[in-house]
Amino acid sequence: SILIVGNSLRPLVRSVKIATAKFAFVAHTVGVCIASMSPISSWVGMQIGFIGGVYETLGGPWAKADPFSGFIATLQYRFLPLLMLVFLLINAVTGRDFGPMLDEERAALLLPDAPASSSKEGERAAAPSPDGPLDPPAGTPLRARNALLPFGAVMGVAFGGMISQGLGAIAQLPLASRPAPTVVNALRFADSVSALIWGSACGWLVALGLTLQQRLLKLPDAMEAWSTGMKEVL
Incomplete structure (x- = not known):
């Protein structure tokens, strides 16, 4: 999810002149903190498995204890993720930075504006200089539904x-x-890992269908982009 958010919001970050280091810190902190506490994540599924293993090792009345309830009971003691989220909120409200991050923010304000050409009404065209292999080709119309529908499919299928x-x-x-x-x-009692795998597969199929339906990429190019994305994740 961090890779998806990073690649999706990179043009926006550049346009509002947020330091890449600041954005990376925010994306990683929010992604890790929420994933460590959200039941709809493979990370929490792993934690519940560890808790269940400890209960079985302890034996006695612990062998019948519910590991999910044990996980929920630990949320109030997750001081690091909770305090990091509070820190980010305070930082966003006050707009104040310090140390090396302040230097990065000042340097970002001096960067030139990112070029962007307009296509149809309500759309933007991709800039002529992509940042990486997963960036769209120059002139590709950027439509919100091409991101929202796959994201919605992932969340809906995973939760369902x-x-x-x-x-x-x-x-x-x-x-x-x-x-x-x-x-x-x-x-x-759910298997969050398999549900997330099915959700990811569904999101990929929706993204592929949107790309081919709008003729943004040909099938070989879309499969190459999918392969590159898999390498980034792995």
């Missing part, structure tokens, strides 16, 4: 998949120990 998996897992439990089919219980 977790709910569906969790409810299915609950239905297979013995009736005597079956909890109520609520959203929280569904998230407890």
Whole structure:
């Protein structure tokens, strides 16, 4: 997600003259802090697995403890991510920096404006000098729906998949120990990793369909971009 946000917002960051170091710090901090506390993330799924393993090792009454509830109970003690988010909020409200970050922000204000050409109404064309292999070719119209629809597909399918998996897992439990089919219980029994994989695949298919439907790229070029993106993630 950090790679997606970074590549998507790079032109905006340049246009408003935010230092790349500042943007990288904000993107990484928000991405890591939220992912460490959000149930809809593979990171939290791994943490729940670790907690469950510790419960089994302890044995006794801990062997029957719910690792998801244990994870929820630890949220109030996550001082680092919580305080980092508060720090970012204070920094954004006050607009004040210090140390090397202040030097980066001052240097960013001296950069020339990024060139941008207009195409149709409500659209922008990509700048003639791309920053990397995942940037669109020069003159490609930049449409908001080409980002919003894939993002929405990823989130919708991932969350819906977790709910569906969790409810299915609950239905297979013995009736005597079956909890109520609520959203929280569904998230407890869901496999977040597989749901996120399905969500990512769905988002990629939506992005591919939009690209081909608008003739922004040919299929070989789109597959090459997908391969490059996979290398960036891995």
